Amino acid sequence: MDGFEVARIIREKDQQAIIIFITSHAEWMPEAFEVNAFHYLIKPIDEIKVKKVLMKAIDQLSLRKMILQFTIQKKVYTIYLGEVEYFESMKRKMIIHLKTGEEYEYYGTMKEVIDKISPQLFTQIHHSFVINMDYIQMKSGEGLVMQSGREITITKKYHPAFQRAYRNYVLMRTKE
Structure with a gap:
């Protein structure tokens, strides 16, 4: 099972779940929109960028x-x-x-x-x-x-x- 299949299962069970993809395949980014992903990070990942994305996810949960x-x-x-x-x-x-x-x-x-x-x-x-x-x-x-x-x-x-x-x-x- 790949990450998109897991995300689809998560989305079926929880519309509110915050899904963040981390991958080296930028060409798969459009598929992330199909499961309403919160963000899509491309490897190699930058620690500062990861922190920003996680802070935004926390802000979204607070809302x-x-x-x-x-x-x-x-x-x-x-x-x-x-x-x-x-x-x-x-x-x-x-x-x-x-x-x-x-x-x-x-x-x-x-x-x-x-x-x-x-x-x-x-x-x-x-x-x-x-x-x-x-x-x-x-x-x-x-x-x-x-x-x-x-x-x-x-x-x-x-x-x-x-x-x-x-x-x-x-x-x-x-x-x-």
Whole structure:
């Protein structure tokens, strides 16, 4: 079994896993994108570069461990933002869609959510949707398909901001 096969198995079991390839085969780098690798280091490796990549991985894990608290019927809930696939706004209610398929509904506004989330990990793509870029399965035309299979349209108003945010997200994950 090669490293890409192992990475595919890891990705099937854990969408959040941080995968870093170390190899002497630069030509295989495109395959790393298929498994959403965090980084791809080419041998011989430089100790300083390895430290930078590992520090970025730690920063990424820290972003995923940020929490969000909300109240439903006088009970306070706490969730990790890294577990949120996307937020949906319906009138005065917010619906939190988790990667597990669980949903939480509470009274709140999109502005309150946007003020609490990390713009490095989340971006608004529609007046009713803020998505976690870790859970984008693919971009299709003017929409996204999330890991859950949910298709969400990117409206014209949010398209330029999404393009910038997603480019920065990818650069953050692959930057040396």
